[in-house]
Amino acid sequence: MQNATNDSSGDSLRARHLRITEPSPWVRRFAPLITRGGTVLDMACGGGRHARHLLAQGHPVVAVDKDIDPLADLADDPGAEIIRHDLEDGGPWPFPGRTFAGIIVVNYLYRPLFSDLLNSVAPGGVLIYETFARGNEVFSRPRNPDHLLKSGELLDLVHGRMQVIAYEHGIVEKGPIPGVIQRLCAVNDRDASQREDGEPEPHKVHPDTPSS
Numbered sequence: 714m715q716n717a718t719n720d721s722s723g724d725s726l727r728a729r730h731l732r733i734t735e736p737s738p739w740v741r742r743f744a745p746l747i748t749r750g751g752t753v754l755d756m757a758c759g760g761g762r763h764a765r766h767l768l769a770q771g772h773p774v775v776a777v778d779k780d781i782d783p784l785a786d787l788a789d790d791p792g793a794e795i796i797r798h799d800l801e802d803g804g805p806w807p808f809p810g811r812t813f814a815g816i817i818v819v820n821y822l823y824r825p826l827f828s829d830l831l832n833s834v835a836p837g838g839v840l841i842y843e844t845f846a847r848g849n850e851v852f853s854r855p856r857n858p859d860h861l862l863k864s865g866e867l868l869d870l871v872h873g874r875m876q877v878i879a880y881e882h883g884i885v886e887k888g889p890i891p892g893v894i895q896r897l898c899a900v901n902d903r904d905a906s907q908r909e910d911g912e913p914e915p916h917k918v919h920p921d922t923p924s925s
């Protein structure tokens with residue numbers, strides 16, 4: 714068990730996270746890299762703040778969590794596929810053979826899913842990942858090292874497979890939950906180069922929102 718919610722008093726930690734309704738600035742910043750209209754998977758979506766943001770940007774969204782009660786209002790949204798699923802019960806990956814134009818994971822960590830997660834990013838798709846990292850224990854929960862990324866861990870995860878657009882690791886003092894946070898945005902286009910040197914095409918590190 715390695716997520717931000719199942720430290721001791723995990724329920725209250727989840728409640729604390731559910732009170733945050735604004736999407737993460739990191740997700741806001743990089744969501745425009747996702748192919749317009751492409752389907753986005755919001756892993757361990759909680760109250761669906763990122764699912765809602767992506768829906769508002771015109772993306773169909775698959776939102777998965779073991780508790781989908783907070784997403785009841787999205788049940789009739791034709792763009793939203795809400796899936797109740799325990800991602801840690803040892804069962805098979807819930808999206809076999811399916812790929813997504815974008816995958817968002819925020820404040821959730823369960824390392825056994827890493828391989829399926831990467832395999833589910835479509836060619837040209839975008840992985841946006843942000844969660845707590847080692848050192849966070851002096852700020853607040855999660856404190857269990859199993860729930861905290863190691864320095865460079867997300868870089869290691871995508872190394873040789875995806876083009877890293879942005880990465881940060883360190884103390885974030887501003888925001889709803891100050892702490893040590895690691896963030897990555899990477900694009901699955903390392904093998905799609907049209908260039909003579911084989912390098913992938915660069916992307917904007919401050920992509921515009923579709924409406925701007």
Ligand SMILES: C[S@@+](CC[C@H](N)C(=O)[O-])C[C@H]1O[C@@H](n2cnc3c(N)ncnc32)[C@H](O)[C@@H]1O
Pocket residue numbers: 716717718726727730733756757758759760761762763777778779780798799800801802818819820821
């Ligand atoms: C800290 S919240 C983050 C929610 C959301 N990603 C966000 O940033 O607002 C962690 C979420 O992981 C979900 N979660 C924890 N364990 C899970 C499991 N085994 N299977 C599916 N979801 C799980 C919790 O229900 C909770 O909604």
